[in-house]
Amino acid sequence: MTLNLNTIKFIDAGPKAFMSGYDTNISDTEETGLNKCSTISHSLLPLYLIPCLLFTLALFSIPSTAVSSVTGDCSNCHTMHYSQNGTQSSGWGGSGPYDALLTNDCVGCHSSTTAVTIINNTPIIYNTTSPTSILAGGNFYYAIADDSTGHNVSGIKAQDGTLGLTPPGGSAMSSQLTCAGEVGCHGDRSTGNNNIVGVTGAHHTDDSGGITGSTVGLSYRFLNGITGKEDADWEQDNINTSHNEYQGATNFSTVSTISYLCGQCHGNSGSGGFHNSLGVGSASPWLRHPTDIVLKSTGEYADYTTYSMVAPVARPDPDNVMNTATVTPGTDIVICISCHRSHASPYYKLLRWDFKGWPGNAATNGCNVCHTSKN
Amino acid sequence: MRDRKKMLLIVLYTLLLLPAFLRVDSVNAGPYLDSAHGDILYGVDRYTTDGVTPFPDYSKGNCAHCHEQHASIEGQTTTPSDYLLFYDNYVSQTDGVCFKCHDNTTTYAASAIVNRSYSFRAGGWTTDTLNDILEAFTDPPSISSHNLGNIQSFIATQSWGFTSNSNPCVACHNPHSAQGDPENSPNTAKTSASRGWPVSRPSLHSTDNLSWGLWGDGTGEKMSDYAGALIYQAPYRYNSTTTFEPDGSNTQNGSNMTDFPTFCLDCHSNSSIDFIDWSASTGDKHGKKAADGTGGSYLDIDTPYTNANGGRYVLSCTDCHEPHGSPNTRMIRREVNGSLLAGTVTTTSGTETGYLCRQCHTDDRDYSSSGSVNSWEYVHHCAPDYPYSQSSCSSCHGAGLAKVVCGGGGGGGGGGQPIDCNNCHFHGSDDSWAPASLRTGRGTF
Numbered sequence: 001m002t003l004n005l006n007t008i009k010f011i012d013a014g015p016k017a018f019m020s021g022y023d024t025n026i027s028d029t030e031e032t033g034l035n036k037c038s039t040i041s042h043s044l045l046p047l048y049l050i051p052c053l054l055f056t057l058a059l060f061s062i063p064s065t066a067v068s069s070v071t072g073d074c075s076n077c078h079t080m081h082y083s084q085n086g087t088q089s090s091g092w093g094g095s096g097p098y099d100a101l102l103t104n105d106c107v108g109c110h111s112s113t114t115a116v117t118i119i120n121n122t123p124i125i126y127n128t129t130s131p132t133s134i135l136a137g138g139n140f141y142y143a144i145a146d147d148s149t150g151h152n153v154s155g156i157k158a159q160d161g162t163l164g165l166t167p168p169g170g171s172a173m174s175s176q177l178t179c180a181g182e183v184g185c186h187g188d189r190s191t192g193n194n195n196i197v198g199v200t201g202a203h204h205t206d207d208s209g210g211i212t213g214s215t216v217g218l219s220y221r222f223l224n225g226i227t228g229k230e231d232a233d234w235e236q237d238n239i240n241t242s243h244n245e246y247q248g249a250t251n252f253s254t255v256s257t258i259s260y261l262c263g264q265c266h267g268n269s270g271s272g273g274f275h276n277s278l279g280v281g282s283a284s285p286w287l288r289h290p291t292d293i294v295l296k297s298t299g300e301y302a303d304y305t306t307y308s309m310v311a312p313v314a315r316p317d318p319d320n321v322m323n324t325a326t327v328t329p330g331t332d333i334v335i336c337i338s339c340h341r342s343h344a345s346p347y348y349k350l351l352r353w354d355f356k357g358w359p360g361n362a363a364t365n366g367c368n369v370c371h372t373s374k375n
Numbered sequence: 376m377r378d379r380k381k382m383l384l385i386v387l388y389t390l391l392l393l394p395a396f397l398r399v400d401s402v403n404a405g406p407y408l409d410s411a412h413g414d415i416l417y418g419v420d421r422y423t424t425d426g427v428t429p430f431p432d433y434s435k436g437n438c439a440h441c442h443e444q445h446a447s448i449e450g451q452t453t454t455p456s457d458y459l460l461f462y463d464n465y466v467s468q469t470d471g472v473c474f475k476c477h478d479n480t481t482t483y484a485a486s487a488i489v490n491r492s493y494s495f496r497a498g499g500w501t502t503d504t505l506n507d508i509l510e511a512f513t514d515p516p517s518i519s520s521h522n523l524g525n526i527q528s529f530i531a532t533q534s535w536g537f538t539s540n541s542n543p544c545v546a547c548h549n550p551h552s553a554q555g556d557p558e559n560s561p562n563t564a565k566t567s568a569s570r571g572w573p574v575s576r577p578s579l580h581s582t583d584n585l586s587w588g589l590w591g592d593g594t595g596e597k598m599s600d601y602a603g604a605l606i607y608q609a610p611y612r613y614n615s616t617t618t619f620e621p622d623g624s625n626t627q628n629g630s631n632m633t634d635f636p637t638f639c640l641d642c643h644s645n646s647s648i649d650f651i652d653w654s655a656s657t658g659d660k661h662g663k664k665a666a667d668g669t670g671g672s673y674l675d676i677d678t679p680y681t682n683a684n685g686g687r688y689v690l691s692c693t694d695c696h697e698p699h700g701s702p703n704t705r706m707i708r709r710e711v712n713g714s715l716l717a718g719t720v721t722t723t724s725g726t727e728t729g730y731l732c733r734q735c736h737t738d739d740r741d742y743s744s745s746g747s748v749n750s751w752e753y754v755h756h757c758a759p760d761y762p763y764s765q766s767s768c769s770s771c772h773g774a775g776l777a778k779v780v781c782g783g784g785g786g787g788g789g790g791g792q793p794i795d796c797n798n799c800h801f802h803g804s805d806d807s808w809a810p811a812s813l814r815t816g817r818g819t820f
Contacts, residue, residue, distance in 0.1 A: 168447040272452045274445050285457035285464075285540045289444045299583035339444075348431065359408055360415045360434035367438055368405075373584030374438075374551050375405040 069217070070203045077203075079103050099196035106179040106195050107155040123234045125343050126156055135234035136244050137221075138341030138350065150344020151185075154178045169267030169274035185261065185342070186222045210319065213256050220247065220258070227256045229318040240307040240325045248314025248333025249292045252276050258314065259291040262336040275336075290334065297330030300373040304329060310353055311338050311369035339366060406584050411555040411571070412436065421461065421476070422485035441472070441550075457540050464542045468523050469513050473544045479507035489561035493697050494710035496556060497621035499564040499612035503709065506561070511699035518721060519707075520700025529648060535580045546642070547698070549575035551584045564612070567622045567631065574633065578641040591633025598629025598691050601636055605663060605689045608680055610735075611713030616678065620694075627679065635691045636662065651802050653689075659802055659820045661690045667817045672759035675737035677712065682759075695731060707731050717748050726751075728796040739780045746780040750793070757781035762806070762815045770810045 070077070082088065082097035093104035102109075111126040112119055117135050124131070126140035143150025144157055152160045159165060159176040166172040173183045180187030180198030187198025198216070205217020212218045213227040220228035229245035246258045252268070252275055254260060259275055260268065267273020274280065274288055281287040295301050295313055307313070307325050313332040315321050340350045348356040353366040368375040407413040418436030430448060433439045446455035456463050461483075462472040476484040488507065495503040505511060512520045526543035537546070544550075554571030557563065565571075572592040581587040590596055598607040607629030609619035619627050636653045643651040653662030660666045666673055666686040673685030680688060696706045703709060703720040710716070711734035720727040729738065729749040739746025742753040756765045757780070765782075768775040772791030798808040799819045806819050 163450040166450065168450060168452075169445060272447075274447075279455070285538075286459060287455035287457065288446055289459060299581060300585070355433075355439070356431060356437070357434050359413060359418075359436045362415075365438075373405060373586075374407050 069206050077102055077109075099194065100200065102196065105155065106199075107153075118233065118236055133236045133238065134341075134345075135236055136231065136341075137234070138343040138345045140344045142346045143344035148348050149346065150350055151177055151342070153343075167265040169263075169272055169279065170265045171270075173265070180222070185265075186224075187216050188224050223258070223261050225255055226258055226261050227318065228258060228314075229321070235309070238309050240309055243307070243309065243312065243324060245318035245321055245324065246312065246314035246335055246337055247318050248316060248335050250294055250316070250333070252280070252292055254292065257292055257335065258337055259335045262291075262342075266336075289339075291336050291338075293334050295327070295329045295332050295334055295370060301370055302329050303372040304370050308366075308369045310364060311366040313338060334370065338370070406552040406588065408436070409554065410550075410552050411558070411573075412441070412550055412553070414555075414559070417555075417559040419476070420485040421483050422481070423483055464540065465523065465527055465544075468520070469509060471523070471542065471544070473542065474509040474512075477508035479510070491561055492699075492701075492709070493693055494613075494708045496565050497693065498610075498708065498710045499615070499618070499620075499623055500710035500715065501562075501564055501613075508699060511697070511701075513700075516702050517700035518702055519704045521698070521706070525648065526642075529642060529645070530577055530580075533578070535578055536582070537577070537580060545580075546577045547574050547638075549580075549584070549587050549589070552587070552589050554589065565622050567624045567626075570622045570631075572633065574638055576638055576641050590638050591635075596634050596637075598632040598634050598636075601634040602629060602689050606684050606687045607632065607689055607691065608684070610694055610711065611679060613710055613713060613715075615713060619679070629691070632691060635693050636689075639692045649802070651692075660818050661688075661820060663689050664818065667760070667815075669760040674754055674760055675742070675758050677735050677737065677741065679712075680735060703731075711735070723797040723801070724795055726793050726796055728800065732796070732800070743780045750779070752776075752778070753780045762817060763809075763813055767813070770813060 078101045079089070079092065079097075080101060082092070082101075082103075084092075088094065088096065089103070091103065093108040095105075096103070098105055107126060109122060110124055111128070112124045113128045115127055115129050115132045117124045117127065117131050117133055117139065123135050124139075125135065125137055128141065131139045131141055138150070140150055140153065140156045143152065147157075147160045147162060152158065152163075154176045155178070164172070165174075165176065167177075175183055175193065178184040178193065178195055180195045181191060182189050182193040182198075184195065184198055187195070187202065189198065191197045191200070199222050200216075202215075202217035202219075202222045205215065207218050210218075211220050211227050211229065213220070213225045216222050216224050220226040220230060227247040231242060231244045233242070235243050247256050248259070249257045252260070252263070263273065263275025266275060267279055268275050269278070270276065271278050275291055279288055280290050292314075295304060304313075304327050307327050313327055314335040314337070315332055339352060339355075341352055342350070344350060345352060347354050351366070354361050354363055355366065357363065358365040365375060408415070411417070412419045413436045415434065415436050419440035420435045421430055421433075421440040423430045431439075441461065442459040443453060443455065443461050444459060446453045446459075453461065456472070458464060460472045462475050463470075465471040475482065476488050477490055479487045479489055481487055490506070490508045490511075492498075492500075492503050492505045492511065494500045495505070505516065511517055512523070514520070521543075523543040526546050527539070527541060530537040530541060530543070530546045531539045542550075552575060553573045555561075556571040556573040557565035557569035558571045560569050563569070572589040574590050575587055576590045579587050579590075594600075598609075601607070609621070609627045609629060609632060612618040612620060612623050615623075618625060621632050624631065640651060640653060643649055651662075652658040655663035655665070658664045666688070668686055671685075673682050676682060676685070693708075695708060695711060697708050698706070701707055701709065703716070704722055705720070707716075707720050707728075708731075711731060714734065716730040716734065718727060718730045720730050726749060729751060732738070732751075733741065733749055737754060737758065738748060739750040739753050740748045742758075746753065755761060755763050763771075765778060768791060771794055774791035776791040776793075799806050802820055804819045806814050806817060809815075
């Protein structure tokens, strides 16, 4: 397959694309707020700051949400005959025609030859030049040169030279990892080994009623059955007042957690698995690092109270997080994503920080975000 | 204009407010990075040479050298162990995760880890060939060592947060804080510049590294603190009468010395194990209890101790004992107070224990050239404040012994034997072994 890595100019698509109307509403609100503040007399300076303060607090405490499906012209994504004036449009993929009359495939639409990671509200998960602000899942850019820094997704690079088809902790897959479908992370795996079929209709699903996990389109980032709350800019801004809220649980068997999804390949069963009691243990002393385990409220863990973008936690109820910028030990949950990016990262084993180089690199060790006294 | 000022004020206000919401992850150096394991230059550095498991080139000091997050290395599943360790926490007296590196080999460690005896590090006896912790716990060369299984069982029964899964080494060492002592210079005795603080009190154990700090490094944690109004006199360094334990400086009062009695008594104040009473009221005279004396006279003692301070000394456990193991019984050091013991103490029966005693107490050879090494006629029968007159010899010796240093000649006709030291001299002892008519009622340790 030949990839089209041209900059995407006309696509207003992607998992839970950010509605332009939503942009406008936020802008209007900000404008209104500012206008209100500006009409208050100087003599009331301390008082008029109060509503500003309240407004600011409210602004930061509102969980950011992508509330609806892709919008825009059909032709942004689809072509009836994979033909435009006797050839293919420059914005299309070069190896069509594509399923569902699409103008490109998953990688084609979600890639860029630039360093930009959101283009026309499409999240870019693979930049061919070093990305400026990676999104929450990371960026496959880093996996190109080093198998150990990312998932080896078909269409982006060949299968892992060391691991082959066997994900650590799990069993061998029938073929190389794909974006969606039978051997993919996204979409419905029961639909066969086809990216597009795996996520059929998902981009058009209106999820304004909530991420319930009942369908692919109503699942967190189209990860079938997984729940959570989606950050509108895919955490491009990397601030702890506005980020994804991951679904966690206090056991290995809750199927809607992000860690359970990881465990589907990395061992939800078996003594070698990374996400089951046989492989991990059921209490301290753990055999492997546990996930879907409550961050303890005692000892050093009690000091993790400010949400860290380096080592984030999940919530038992992502839809009802009172303050996104805080962590509540004893309630919030350690997950795979606390340490790893899902697509690829600059670091060994997709970690969110340069663990391998620590402490020699004199950088932050994400382990210390939870293990606060082990620095 | 007024609106512009207000706008500016709001912008400034927002800029001031933002940092409160935004987390800035900073690099904080804590006790782990100051520890021997966490040091970036000489910290933990595992490199398996089993020919099967490739181990990535993690930075020295990295968590992964001890903890396998997923028991999976480069696609190869390894056997998971408690606490995510790469090997079982504790297996036996000579097998466990700590020994995988503290064995002076490169089986697991990228470079062989050398650890020396206390006699070497603090005593300055740098020709001691014992050079790793595993060796100290192995018989031979050691004939006595801390029983790791017993330690593991004991600490699990205390309310210190240990469990039956805990590593017995962790009873004394916080692996995330323990410092090299000396720091990264295992083949030299420690100095005031190179010394570190390797132990943490088991009774203060916590998974919070800040709560379970090092012991000895802080105010109130020194031997001088423990001694209080009494006196801690540091023993001589090996072959020296001008430098002192533990760091070879001329400090003698224990202000540079860990308060080991408090540390050791966390466990040894329990009657279920080797009970030690170091208290002033009911304890040993080597502890805080005052020595017996007569008219201000005390048993002769060797320098740097002086009779002028008789009755006021309090010793550190490490003045006599190795912490891990020893070729002597009861973990007795081979070097004490500036010189080597004249013989090996293989048993507490007989008189071999006297080889230790004579390092600070005056035996017959010290007293007189006609006396023998490790003979104790002088101390018992004619030294100032001697406790037993030279009469009725057979009451204690079975038969008479010839007088050698106390007046010479005479005695009960010969044939008698020296008395087992252990009859009267052990922690908590008195002379109740002696016939009632000869007992002094004194504490004898």
